Amino acid sequence: MDVRTQILDVATRRFAAQGYGGTSLSAIADEVGIRKASLLYHFPSKDELHRSVLDQVLSRWNEVLPRLLAAGSADRFDALLHETVRFFSEDPDRARLILRETLDNPVTMRERLLVAVAPWLQVIAGYVRRGQESGEVRADADPEAYLLHVIHLVVGGLAISDTLGIVLSPDGASSDIQRLTRELERIAKVSLFTDEGIERMNGRRAAAHAGSH
Amino acid sequence: MDVRTQILDVATRRFAAQGYGGTSLSAIADEVGIRKASLLYHFPSKDELHRSVLDQVLSRWNEVLPRLLAAGSADRFDALLHETVRFFSEDPDRARLILRETLDNPVTMRERLLVAVAPWLQVIAGYVRRGQESGEVRADADPEAYLLHVIHLVVGGLAISDTLGIVLSPDGASSDIQRLTRELERIAKVSLFTDEGIERMNGRRAAAHAGSH
DNA sequence: CCTACCGATCGGTAGG
DNA sequence: CCTACCGATCGGTAGG
Known part of the structure; x- marks a missing residue:
């Protein structure tokens, strides 16, 4: 090297x-x-x-994201959420750097967010609104605010995941991170989709799996 | 002064x-x-x-918390969540200090969390488990992991609330913070309670209000 | 609460 | 990639 x-x-x-x-x-x-x-x-x-x-970290993420958005699978949200969690849990320093930059240089970070995050956030918010029309997404959800909270839940949560994990089991088992990420994905999904939406999503996934065998 | x-x-x-x-x-x-x-x-x-x-900030919180837990109202969770949001949005520097300390001194913060947070987290997790038995709380929720995520959602979210708000409206309206906290409380509640639990909670609140008039 | 001062370390430069 | 060195600033002390 x-x-x-x-x-x-x-x-x-x-x-x-x-x-x-x-x-x-x-x-x-x-x-x-x-x-x-x-x-x-x-x-x-x-x-x-x-x-x-910072550029190195953010450019890595900009490689991954468009690929995920372009995939266009039926359960796009599921894949997007899971890959974002995977990306930051693969190397929590990525999450820590972004969190620190947001605390240290809020003005610079605000501009960066407006340029780099706002556009595709609007795209995903559009999907969410369409989901509300079809009844798959809860009507009282605020798409943009919801997405910002989920991004923060993932990035901030993984930045301090080892500290949060210690409260679950004081000896610090590595399974705690799994427990935390599983609950994180549950919170994100269940607070977005209606029961009907979750059923439809599971139905589509079962169909896709059956079709691939 | x-x-x-x-x-x-x-x-x-x-x-x-x-x-x-x-x-x-x-x-x-x-x-x-x-x-x-x-x-x-x-x-x-x-x-x-x-x-x-740090002591000053944490001791302020230790004054507020026991009072909330002792209140023992029917919709205890609602009050607890709302007061926590209020405490940190009243002065976001409190949230920023705690978040920074977690990033800078994870080892020290882990010990502090074990001593100061873990005990009453177990108490609240006990309430959540009882809610699961009575069907008010979703059966697939992980009480401790859920509570840690909600604490992080509130503390971390308010620490960077002004940066998150800018994405909602680039000119930075103060109503954005309200929009974010409303969505935060929605996510926290809807991912914890079953539809039945929410109905019961609203029923109790209506009854309490009627009784107080 | 001040002036005056300490050694250590900081980011950065000159020159090879 | 090195040695040698710069001014500025750091946290902290002495003495009043």
């Missing part, structure tokens, strides 16, 4: 764990095994390094 | 906004209008000041 990638990896972990202000360039350089001055040859400033770390 | 209280107020706001590492003692002292050395007369170290800020 080349030095640049090593620096990005270490910096991602450190920024996620201790934040921008709590991480020094020397600490990153030490862990990589080079001098601070050498790090500043690859990234001209601490700010540039931080930007690169 | 005495100097000590002024220092605590300014420090609370700064720690919530920029975190521990991103806040300097000089910056706090400047805003209060004293010298850094004078600040260190009232609080012997930055760490002590930080501890005092």
Whole structure:
């Protein structure tokens, strides 16, 4: 692995764990095994390094998302939710970085959200509204507000999942994360769909499975 | 207002906004209008000041919570949820401080949660289980995991509520926070109670209101 | 509550 | 990728 990638990896972990202000360039350089001055040859400033770390995380997500939206399967919501959970639980540092950035630089993050999140949020909200017309989605749900809460539930929840897990079993079993994510998906689904909608969704999935055998 | 209280107020706001590492003692002292050395007369170290800020926030919450649990009204859950939302939306810095502490010092926060949160979480989880037996609460809900998600939904959601709100309406209307909290309470309730449970709850509330007139 | 000062560490530069 | 070094700022102390 080349030095640049090593620096990005270490910096991602450190920024996620201790934040921008709590991480020094020397600490990153030490862990990589080079001098601070050498790090500043690859990234001209601490700010540039931080930007690169964020860009890397967000671009990975921008690769995954359009593929999910384009899939267009019958139970699109199910797949979208599950893949989002998988993406952030695969590496919780992604979630921690986004959460930290939202706390540290709310103004910058607001602009980024407006550009990167708002458009496809409107698209999914459109699906939700169509679901309300057909009776599959609860009539009293607020599509945009609901989606924002679910995104936050996933991103924020996985950012602090190990801390939440400890309350379930003080010895810290790894099964706690599973228990938390299963309940998270239950909350997200049951607060969106009507009983009729859930039945229809299960019916479609059973049909799809039967057809593929 | 005495100097000590002024220092605590300014420090609370700064720690919530920029975190521990991103806040300097000089910056706090400047805003209060004293010298850094004078600040260190009232609080012997930055760490002590930080501890005092956290203690102040958590002790306020420990005043409110037992009163809510002791109330023992029929729709206890409704009141508990609503008051928790009110407490943190009254001053979102409380939520930001707790969220930051969870990210910065997960080990310390885990111990604190085990001591301060786990006991009464078990109590409320007991209520939820009784609700499952009587059919008011959904049978497939995981009481402890559910409660942790709702706590996170409230605390984390209010910590970043202004950032989430901007996606709803780019000009940033204050009504967005209302829209978000209303949807938050809807998600929390509908994912916990069965339709029968909600009907019973509304019935009880109507009866209570009629009785009080 | 102040002035004056401390060593340590910060991000960053010069020059090789 | 290194050594050597910069000014600025950090948390904290001495002494009044």
